[in-house]
Every structure is written in structure tokens, then in C-alpha cells.
Amino acid sequence: MHAQALDDIRVIDLSQVMAGPYCSMLLADMGAEVIKVEPPQGESTRSWPPYKEGESGAFMAINRNKKGINVNLKTKEGQQIFYDLIKTADVVVENFRPGVVKRLGVDYDTLSAINPKLVYCSISGFGQYGPYSSRGGYDLIAQGMTGIMSVTGEPGGDPVKCGLPINDLGTALFASYGILTALYSRTKTNEGQFIDASLFDTGLALSVWESAQYWYTGATPQPTGSGHRLSAPYQAFRASDGHFTVGADAPHHWKMFCEIIGRPEMLEDERFKDNESRMDHMEVFVQMIEEQTTTQPRSYWLEKFEEVGIPAGSINTYPESLNDPHTQARDMVCEVDHPVAGKVKALGIPVKMSKTPGSIRKSAPLAGEDTNSILSELGYDEEKIESLRKNEIV
Structure with a gap:
């Protein structure tokens, strides 16, 4: 086993669905210990198709290499468990609508008072301030509002969504870049900081050619089909x-x-x-x-x-792409053992590093899979853990 660049970093993942979980998975792939904190009933993505042996393929695709604990943050005891966890953490990732974490008592001001070195990343549809900040954000909405859908598709056709959730995935990438930047800054200041990443900002940030065309020609960018905006063929x-x-x-x-x-x-x-x-x-x-x-x-x-x-x-179609010999040579498809689903396919690590390579060490966690071990590490004895379970705190 090679050393991994982030193997001394603990990430608390409060996020759900796509952008936040993908961000924390990227960190986990590079060695970070990511603890996924879910509500007692588990996060919603666990019920999304496709399934293998009853387990969600959608959930498994973006939650590998993580530990799992279920905690009811709407209770005082649940909050205290989370605060105990924060004392040991380096990073928090959350993607609730602005205002929710304050109501749950897990906002940046509260947690940074417990751990001043904490790097806290909030991912939302429109950011933590601005006239749209209170709106719920989805990839589709962000693609439309940032102009992406206006330039996708064939000339003269209806607006078309990008086939991939580009704002979700792009925000995950920007968020992980922000987290790593903040961790590096912390080595010099010994202080954490707050990171505000949004799907809206991501859509604009990726529109480099389109914004240039508009600003320097005055023309409104139009769909170009498969063609480039600035060159041909x-x-x-x-x-x-x-x-x-x-x-x-x-x-x-x-x-x-x-x-x-x-x-x-x-x-x-x-x-x-x-x-x-x-x-x-x-x-x-x-x-x-x-x-x-x-x-x-x-x-x-x-x-x-x-x-x-x-x-x-x-x-290529996806079957052609995923079975391409170059895909295999680049280790971009691998198998992971899941305790319920058995062997499942997973995409590989897209960044190859010579001295601190990423790795896929385990499948996505079962709901609450690591609750006992994490609570024991935090100092909770068996009797206390049983009491927490009985009262549906965990």
C-alpha cells in the first residue's frame, strides 16, 4: 500500500444526493477518513434505482470509501454526539438549503467555536447570500439559469439539458478544490474557514467561451450542436x-x-x-x-x-466506452466488494499520482454500519450506545 495524501484528514459528510457526496468521495479516494452522517432513516438516495440485491446503485456510486453513522440531529443527545465528532474533525461538508444547519445547531459559527481549525464547506443551489440564496437548487435549475441550456443542443432547437449533471459534479470539484486550498492555508494560519460553493456559480464559472463571446462581440451565444463555439472543424x-x-x-x-x-x-x-x-x-x-x-x-x-x-x-455508447481497452488499461473500471450487493462495478480514480495515488478501499457503507465503532472511539460505552439506539438517537 502506498501512502495517501489525505490519510490524516477526517471529513464529516452531512451531505446527500449528488454534489456533496461526490465531493467527499473525491477526498476519501485520496485517503481521507470520511464519516457519512445520515438521519435515522438514512438519506434519500438509498432508495434510488438501479438496485443490486436491494442496494441502491446510485448511492453506492458516490459513497465508496466512507464510514457510516446514523444520528438524529433534531435531538439534544444527537447534537452532542455530533459535537463530540466535530472535536476530532478537520472538514465538514453539507449541502442543506441555507438556514437549515442553523436550525439543527450544526452551522459554521457553532462548530467553529468547538473546533477553530475546522474547514466547513457549504454546497447549495445559489450560495449563502444574494437574492436567490433561499431558493432550493437542483442541477437542472442551475443549468437553465446560468445559460448552459441555452447553448446545448442543435441550432434552432429547443433548450436541452446537458446529459450529465454538470453543475452538481462541477460544484463537487470546485468544493473539493476549495477544501484542499483551505487545508493548505491552515498549515500556515492554524485556523479553519468557511467555504461557500454553489451550483449557480459553477455554471457561470464553466461558461468561459460563452461569456467571452458575449463580452467581446456583443452576440448572444447560440447552440452549436457538437461543434466548437470558436473554431472548425x-x-x-x-x-x-x-x-x-x-x-x-x-x-x-x-x-x-x-x-x-x-x-x-x-x-x-x-x-x-x-x-x-x-x-x-x-x-x-x-x-x-x-x-x-x-x-x-x-x-x-x-x-x-x-x-x-x-x-x-x-x-461511443456507454457499453462501448466502459469496455474500451483504453478504459481498462487506465484502471477506470474496477470491482468493489459490498456486504449485501456482492461484487459491484465502480469507476476508477481519474487522477493518477506517482507517490500518493488514490485508492478504492471499500464499498459505500450500509446504513449505520460504523455507528458502534465511531461512538466507542468517542468514549461512549456499550450501555450508553444501547440506550441511544433504544431512544432512536442513533
Whole structure:
């Protein structure tokens, strides 16, 4: 076993569903001890399909490498258990609607008074301040309000949601980046801090090309289908048996591309003389290319482009992608043993580190799986733990 970068960090995960749990899982993958604190009935995602042996695949997908404890934070005794846990913690992650943690007595001001070194990360739909801060936030709503849905889909079509929950997952990434930054800052100040991450801010932060287009041209960004907003050809094209993608927007690639598809005359055509011209004549540009690419299967074109170094690839289904030999070589699919579901598939660690690599050490916890061991560590004896169970505190 290699050393892991975060193996001396304890994270208390109060979050549910997607953004918060994914954030804490990223930390767990890098060695952090993550303790997932759920209400007595468990978090809602445990009931989401698909299932294996009655266990939620959705829950297992984003809660691996965590310990689990169920605590009723609406009771004084439950709060005290949580406060005892906070004394041992480095990080808290929560994604309640603003105001809820204050009512539960687990807000930053309360917990930082107990542990001044605590890094406290709040994830919400719209952040902790601003005119929309009290609203509930979902990935779909954030995609719509930040402009993402206005530029997704085919030109002239209806607004389309990104196929992945990009605001949820993106916020998880930004939140983990904020947490690691705060932990590094703590090594110099010996103080924790509060982190405010939101799905709304994430959607805007990811809109780098769209905001640039609007600010520097005054034009409202529109959907571009599979195409790039600023360069071409950088998109999907039809072959005789499906679609493939190609990025031949660099001048030397553009010349080779035209020669390979049998359209050298496009190099002399004023409509396509440079990138800006190609973008201005996109409809006829794509039509002329696909008149050629539809005469051969995807494999033919991909082989030709690979020979000269033009970036290209097939558009895979998920079965094709997950079973791709490169996916296997990169260890991006693995198996984890779950005490109820048995062997389950999991996505691998996406960041490869030479000296402190991440690892998948255990499956997602069963509800309350580690309650006894965690309470024992905090100094609760067996009689007290039994009493807490009897009174439905844990």
C-alpha cells in the first residue's frame, strides 16, 4: 500500500444526493477518513434505482470509501454526539438549503467555536447570500439559469439539458478544490474557514467561451450542436455507419483533413480560407464534408486521421466506452466488494499520482454500519450506545 495524501484528514459528510457526496468521495479516494452522517432513516438516495440485491446503485456510486453513522440531529443527545465528532474533525461538508444547519445547531459559527481549525464547506443551489440564496437548487435549475441550456443542443432547437449533471459534479470539484486550498492555508494560519460553493456559480464559472463571446462581440451565444463555439472543424461528422468526432482546426491539420476526405478544393474556397470564415459558413461547410465522410465507415476515417496525427474518435455508447481497452488499461473500471450487493462495478480514480495515488478501499457503507465503532472511539460505552439506539438517537 502506498501512502495517501489525505490519510490524516477526517471529513464529516452531512451531505446527500449528488454534489456533496461526490465531493467527499473525491477526498476519501485520496485517503481521507470520511464519516457519512445520515438521519435515522438514512438519506434519500438509498432508495434510488438501479438496485443490486436491494442496494441502491446510485448511492453506492458516490459513497465508496466512507464510514457510516446514523444520528438524529433534531435531538439534544444527537447534537452532542455530533459535537463530540466535530472535536476530532478537520472538514465538514453539507449541502442543506441555507438556514437549515442553523436550525439543527450544526452551522459554521457553532462548530467553529468547538473546533477553530475546522474547514466547513457549504454546497447549495445559489450560495449563502444574494437574492436567490433561499431558493432550493437542483442541477437542472442551475443549468437553465446560468445559460448552459441555452447553448446545448442543435441550432434552432429547443433548450436541452446537458446529459450529465454538470453543475452538481462541477460544484463537487470546485468544493473539493476549495477544501484542499483551505487545508493548505491552515498549515500556515492554524485556523479553519468557511467555504461557500454553489451550483449557480459553477455554471457561470464553466461558461468561459460563452461569456467571452458575449463580452467581446456583443452576440448572444447560440447552440452549436457538437461543434466548437470558436473554431472548425471541431465537431462530429456522419460516416456511413454512425458518427465520429474530429478536431482539425489547426492550419496544418485543416490542410491534411481536406486532402484525406478528398476535398482539396475547400482549401482554395474563400468561404473556408480561415477559421472565422468557416464559422460564418458552417451549414455549407458541414454539408460538403459529409458528402465525402458518409461514403465510408467510421473505422476508415479514424484510421486515416490517426496515420497523420489528426485528433479523432468514435462516438461511443456507454457499453462501448466502459469496455474500451483504453478504459481498462487506465484502471477506470474496477470491482468493489459490498456486504449485501456482492461484487459491484465502480469507476476508477481519474487522477493518477506517482507517490500518493488514490485508492478504492471499500464499498459505500450500509446504513449505520460504523455507528458502534465511531461512538466507542468517542468514549461512549456499550450501555450508553444501547440506550441511544433504544431512544432512536442513533
